[in-house]
Amino acid sequence: MSRENVSAVSAYEFAVPIAPMLYQDLISALALAAGRLTHADLAHAPDRRNSPRITVPALDDAVCAGQLILLAEDNETNREVILEQLRLLGYAAEVATDGVEALNMWRSGRYGMLLTDCHMPNMDGFELTRAIRDAEVDGAHLPIIAVTANAMQGEAQHCRSCGMDDYLSKPLRLDELGRMLSKWLKRSGEVNLALAAPVSIMSQQVIWDPLMLTRMVGAQPEMHRRYLEKFLLSAEKQLAHIRSAVAAGNTTIVADVAHQLKSSSRTVGAQYLGELCQEIEVAGRAADQKACDVLVDRINQSFLDAAQEIRGSFTKTG
Numbered sequence: 001m002s003r004e005n006v007s008a009v010s011a012y013e014f015a016v017p018i019a020p021m022l023y024q025d026l027i028s029a030l031a032l033a034a035g036r037l038t039h040a041d042l043a044h045a046p047d048r049r050n051s052p053r054i055t056v057p058a059l060d061d062a063v064c065a066g067q068l069i070l071l072a073e074d075n076e077t078n079r080e081v082i083l084e085q086l087r088l089l090g091y092a093a094e095v096a097t098d099g100v101e102a103l104n105m106w107r108s109g110r111y112g113m114l115l116t117d118c119h120m121p122n123m124d125g126f127e128l129t130r131a132i133r134d135a136e137v138d139g140a141h142l143p144i145i146a147v148t149a150n151a152m153q154g155e156a157q158h159c160r161s162c163g164m165d166d167y168l169s170k171p172l173r174l175d176e177l178g179r180m181l182s183k184w185l186k187r188s189g190e191v192n193l194a195l196a197a198p199v200s201i202m203s204q205q206v207i208w209d210p211l212m213l214t215r216m217v218g219a220q221p222e223m224h225r226r227y228l229e230k231f232l233l234s235a236e237k238q239l240a241h242i243r244s245a246v247a248a249g250n251t252t253i254v255a256d257v258a259h260q261l262k263s264s265s266r267t268v269g270a271q272y273l274g275e276l277c278q279e280i281e282v283a284g285r286a287a288d289q290k291a292c293d294v295l296v297d298r299i300n301q302s303f304l305d306a307a308q309e310i311r312g313s314f315t316k317t318g
Contacts, residue, residue, distance in 0.1 A: 054090040062092035063110045067185055069093040072102035072116040072128065073147070077231050077264040082115070082147070082172060084217045089178050091185075099123025103131050111142065113185045115168075118148040118159065119259050126162045133163040143184040147172065149263035149274075171267040174216055205272055207302070208309040212269030228310050231268045235261060239303055242280070246289075246296045254292050255284025258299075270306040273299065 062068035069086060071093050073079045079095055086093045094110075096102035100122045106114065114132070118125040129144050136142065146159040149170040156167045168180055213224045238261045245253035262277035276299045283291035 057092050066112040068111050070111040070114045072096045074120040075264050099128035114144045115147050129163045208306045209269035246292045251284040251287045255281045273302040273306050276302050
């Protein structure tokens with residue numbers, strides 16, 4: 001992305017050079033015109049044409065180099081975003097959708113690192129890690145990094161006590177993920193890829209942060225829209241599941257589904273919805289039916305508010 005190549009002609013017009021017209025300049029101009037990107041954001045974004053091109057190794061090459069990553073993540077939105085982040089950083093990866101599948105894949109011996117969500121169906125990340133540590137032969141040690149939306153106190157210690165090597169909180173920032181991979185999975189010719197400058201922690205009342213995905217995977221509006229559309233569809237189903245579980249008094253199901261929705265909400269920038277999901281998750285784990293009854297309506301309204309803003313951004317971008 002070039003700061004110099006996209007310029008404002010008026011409040012509603014942006015000039016893009018056509019000799020040649022580069023894809024990234026065109027996308028940046030469209031994002032500016034649609035209000036999805038500001039000149040301040042553009043100023044902090046690197047010009048990738050001046051950066052070394054990062055190529056993702058073929059799977060077999062990554063295996064031979066001991067650098068193929070196994071990603072265990074049951075949430076579709078998070079899987080797609082993390083895979084794109086790994087691609088941007090130049091890493092090859094394969095995916096498991098739960099701990100049982102991840103354990104079977106690990107047994108192939110193909111992987112140099114495991115990135116695992118902590119809370120998954122069938123076998124969670126903690127059980128997966130213990131199973132791997134119990135099965136490792138003397139001298140073998142697979143780096144295992146926890147990736148979780150659970151920011152509750154003591155989570156990091158819990159991760160390390162079950163055998164994980166390190167810990168990342170969702171939503172993942174690209175620079176944080178890059179530093180973690182560099183720490184545990186060294187590569188030759190490593191490239192330092194930066195995106196937007198770090199931002200301060202936002203208010204819990206932020207309904208939707210339209211720049212969250214830009215900070216995570218760069219200014220790629222078409223990709224953002226695809227992630228957001230999938231999020232809206234899955235979130236509607238999860239909310240219906242939460243409402244029926246609250247009505248049935250099944251607080252365990254409430255907590256499990258709220259955890260999933262919390263994670264994907266924060267990934268796409270629906271900050272307030274993510275905070276409310278954490279509240280009802282805590283209430284569900286504590287079997288607090290009264291709190292669940294109160295929170296379910298707030299969660300539903302927060303989703304409607306976020307969905308309105310997200311769909312409004314679609315209208316702006318056409």
